[in-house]
Amino acid sequence: MASKQQIQLIHIAKAQLGLDDDLYRQLLMDIGGAPSSKELTFAKADAVLEHLKSKGFKAIPKGRLSPKSGTAAVGAVDKIRAIWITMSKQGFVRDGSETALDKWVCSVTQVRHVGWLKQRSAAQALEALKKWHTRELERALGARWGFFPESRLYLTLDDYRRQGRPTHGGRWYEALCDLYKKYGVAK
Template sequence: MNNRNRLIQLIHVGKRELGLDDETYRAMLQEVASKVSCSKMSIKELELVVAHMEAKGFKRQAKVGKTGFKRRLSPRSGKAKHAEIDKIRAIWITMYQHGIVQDRSEAALDAYVRRMTNKDIDHVGWMDSHQAYAVLESLKKWHTRALREWMVENGHEKLLQIRAAKSYASVLICYEEVTNKK
């Protein structure tokens, strides 16, 4: 569907969502674009009509289906076959909250697991304990490195030195102290 047809369709959805009768709808088109039919409008005029309808309360809804997808989020902890897998998911979500990864979804984590296991494993939940341990340790190293870099960039290197923060847990504690003070 081209952009013009998509805009026309969107306008008709907006008409229905706003509860406009035909007379009110045509008056609105005349007011905004000086035309009473979408078929006679340019793309720019159609965009103006959509913007006007959004200003009146129409909200576009994202497509879910062929072109869109719904991100799969991690399941609740305690459901994994190995404790390491729950820890991997928890660290992944924490890294998202710290701004280190951009996508907290299970699909993004699966992509990381694929890279770390040389495409042997397609899903985090399918790892055996040895694979899970290796992925967990690599994730902890990445998280530690990113937090240390952030702290150095923001002038908190002294705290890392004072606390002798080298382990994952100690660096995480230092980071939490610094960010909770702000």
């Protein structure tokens, strides 16, 4: 008998691959020898899943999602979460889940959960994350303007100011974020 997890994955694959009911039933009969996923044996369910994976199905485990902003005791924690989510959306972080953020925070501060950070360790993690994000932004924008430290972008922050665009008080990180929104291409 197929496990509940196998049956769930088969149904997720059906939806992800956009299989209609007739094609889905035919696939179950051809590969699994049963008209329904509930009637598959454990081995046959594995065979069906392997076939679906060969057709493009990707089982993506879901990590914990970040809680709503404004709930953290330390304000920097909300900023850390926001930057992490932004980096994930920009393609700089493979896994944008709270679990992945916790692992990264632990590697930087030895605190196991981002929500447990105190002011000093939160500031340390925030600065490390901003530096990492800056490197990724420079790399992404550098592809547009050439080798970054010698590029037009690096040398023309004053030009950026003269064009009437906000430079965020001369803070390079915020200026890079603004430039990436305008010119960057999400991965």
